[in-house]
Amino acid sequence: MPTRTSFQRCTNVHRILPEVPVPVGFFMIVKKGIEIKLYPNKAQKVFFAKTFGCCRFVYNQCLKLKSYLYEETYMSFDPKLKSFKEEWEWLTEVDSQALANAYMDMKVAYKNFFEGRTKYPNYKSKKDKQSYRNAMCHKELDKLIVGHTIILPKVGPVKCRYGKTFKHENIKKIYNVTVKKSKKGDYYCSICCDVEVEELASTGKSVGVDVGIKSTVVLSDGTEIRNPHFGKKSERRIKILQRRHSKKVKGGKNREKARRRLAAAHEKLCNRRRNFLHQVSRMIVDNYDVICLETLNIKGMQKNHNLAATLHDQALGALIGMIEYKAAWYGRTVMKVGRFFPSSKMCNHCGGIYRELKLSERVWVCPHCGAVILRDPNAACNILDEGIRILNNEGTPRTGETAVLLPLRLADDPPVDDRPLDLKSSGQLKRETSLAPVVHETHRAFAGG
DSSP states (O other), X not given: OOOOOHHHHHHHOOOOOOOOOOOTTOEEEEEEEEEEEEEOOHHHHHHHHHHHHHHHHHHHHHHHHXXXXXXXXXXXXXXXXXXXXXXXGGGGGSOHHHHHHHHHXXXXXXXXXXXTSSOOOOOOOTTSOEEEEESOSOSSHHHHEETTEEEETTTEEEEEEOOTTSTTSOEEEEEEEEEEEOTTSOEEEEEEEEEEEEOOOOOOOEEEEEEOSSEEEEETTSOEEEOOXXXXXXXXXXXXXXXXXXXXXXXXXXXXHHHHHHHHHHHHHHHHHHHHHHHHHHHHHHXXXXXXXXXXXXXXXXXXXXXXXXXXXXTHHHHHHHHHHHHHHTTOEEEEEOTTOOTTTBOTTTOOBOTTOOTTOXXXXXXXXXXXXXXXXXXXXXXXXHHHHHHHHHOOOSTTOEEEOOOOOOSSSOOSOOOOSSOOOHHXXXXXXXXXXHHHHHHHHHHTO
């Protein structure tokens, strides 16, 4: 019997997409943060340093007072920002809006902790991210950026540099500006604004996306994007810089210079990885109308110490997030199959499942039909088939919406995870067992038995 690889099967298969009317000239308003680089002079650097420090002081002082009063009296108390300025007059030298935003951020963080959304807020350190936010800036782009300068409140014009596409952004509304300083020592300004984006033209194509370790992305049409291994390439340089930094005398100028070189190396690694992820996600969103993804448990996968470093370098969660929000911006449909759907273990030819598949097996032979299977392209094809099946059965979601799908259940050969939906923990079962006699006696008493 002649065999056929899953790669050949994927490239020749015919996909039927539901006919969805695509509006022509459709625009969507999205919220973006556009970042530009600043080149402040010495006086402006001093003002930024003062503002960063005062914002940090207000945040920490407010958190200290709220924590102390709650521990002593178990009561909520909001200190007044005006009283801070009366007690410490040097707080009036910096941007008042920056102090107000730091004060509000602290209150929101404290409230989120008591409502169970986050952990208890930590004190801010000088070694952490330094930034401040101001909403009293110019709301029109022509007044905010004049030539190659940006007009910041209480600072004035600051030299800046932005990309070639910045002037082509169709900005509708400006909310605020955030000035921040990187650990390398560079200054940036992030403009939070509403931008009008145009929906991309329909391509009539669908794709299944399988993300992995050896290859960052494998598509169902045969496209494979290899792992660039940015972390491994920069590892030797970072080790050398860390060793040099650790040998410098603490508190010396040479140690600060070594720290900046080390921060520059980490920043370069981060920028290379982020640029690569943006390119891959934009390529997928530009070329396909329906994008089928798998739901991954990234934290669970990182518990395997043999793969944790590579998974961290891949940043798969960031890649999936980029695909989802860009699809929502540009009018694409994203379908996410269930976490327990056996995309790698299922044969794309006959639907049989090879349960003994190991992670090291990149090519395997189907025990049911004898087809030679390439692991990653086969998984991408299965993800695409499952996404299209759900899309056809449940209808097309709104443009750009994300649908979390249930795994495909086969009658004769069910998937690996065939657990019932009403799972109960052992603790819950023990509680129900212990409460059963009490409930029975209560019912008897009310019934008069």
